Amino acid sequence: MKIMHIDSSAKIAEKSSSRMLGKFFLEQLKEQGVDIEIDYLDLTKDIQPHLTPEFVVATYKPENERTPEMKKALMASDAMCQRVIHADALVCAMPMYNWTIPSTFKTFIDTIIRTGVTYDLFPDGTTKGKLTNKKVLFITTRGADLRSGVFEHMDAMTPVLKASFGFLGVNNPEFVNAQPLQFSDQESRQQALARAKEDLTTVAKQWSETV
Ligand SMILES: Cc1cc2nc3c(=O)[nH]c(=O)nc-3n(C[C@H](O)[C@H](O)[C@H](O)COP(=O)(O)O)c2cc1C
Numbered sequence: 001m002k003i004m005h006i007d008s009s010a011k012i013a014e015k016s017s018s019r020m021l022g023k024f025f026l027e028q029l030k031e032q033g034v035d036i037e038i039d040y041l042d043l044t045k046d047i048q049p050h051l052t053p054e055f056v057v058a059t060y061k062p063e064n065e066r067t068p069e070m071k072k073a074l075m076a077s078d079a080m081c082q083r084v085i086h087a088d089a090l091v092c093a094m095p096m097y098n099w100t101i102p103s104t105f106k107t108f109i110d111t112i113i114r115t116g117v118t119y120d121l122f123p124d125g126t127t128k129g130k131l132t133n134k135k136v137l138f139i140t141t142r143g144a145d146l147r148s149g150v151f152e153h154m155d156a157m158t159p160v161l162k163a164s165f166g167f168l169g170v171n172n173p174e175f176v177n178a179q180p181l182q183f184s185d186q187e188s189r190q191q192a193l194a195r196a197k198e199d200l201t202t203v204a205k206q207w208s209e210t211v
Helices: 017-031 053-059 068-086 103-112 158-167 186-209
Strands: 002-007 037-042 089-095 119-121 127-129 135-141 174-178
Touching (some): 002 017, 017 089, 017 135, 053 068, 068 103, 103 158, 135 158, 174 186
Parallel strands (some): 002 037, 002 089, 135 174
Antiparallel strands (some): 119 127
């Protein structure tokens, strides 16, 4: 199974819960006997650029009408789209920052949503995502506990991930949300990590049965 493994925590590996949980999941897959090949992307080191005027013009021009400059503006995005397309599965680990996804993951989304490459746009205005055959797992880590209580309505990361990947044809992504990892006592943090590991082990088993 070719897996694109994506990290986006601003913390270094030894201190990051999302990085640790992503690694844990891949180890569980191996333990389940899945033969995995990893394409690793650290979005804090390989930061995808914000959209530019050149990119916006080029992306909506039909391929055969693009100038060399337009092709150049899309080159990095073309390459990233191919990495995504070639993966059987995406494992995306990320912390919640200010109630939503890290901005580095947002520019990654902007980089891989491409007409004619990762989704089709038809003359009648309808669209169809092309990533329908991929398994996608989002591992999110949160300082607060958004499962209930005062922060319950504050989750602005799940909707954006579901919408953008759903648009690309990923209809049933898996979510494992580890929470609370910061705004709580030590015992609750340990329990949150244990719950997340249990859920990741379950997802690894499910994936191993459908490879
Ligand atoms: C800049 C910053 C903003 C954060 N914003 C939120 C937030 O809005 N809600 C929340 O529950 N936790 C928030 N947190 C806490 C992190 O989501 C939490 O500590 C998470 O476990 C970090 O994952 P990591 O260890 O992989 O970096 C924030 C942390 C940082 C550094």
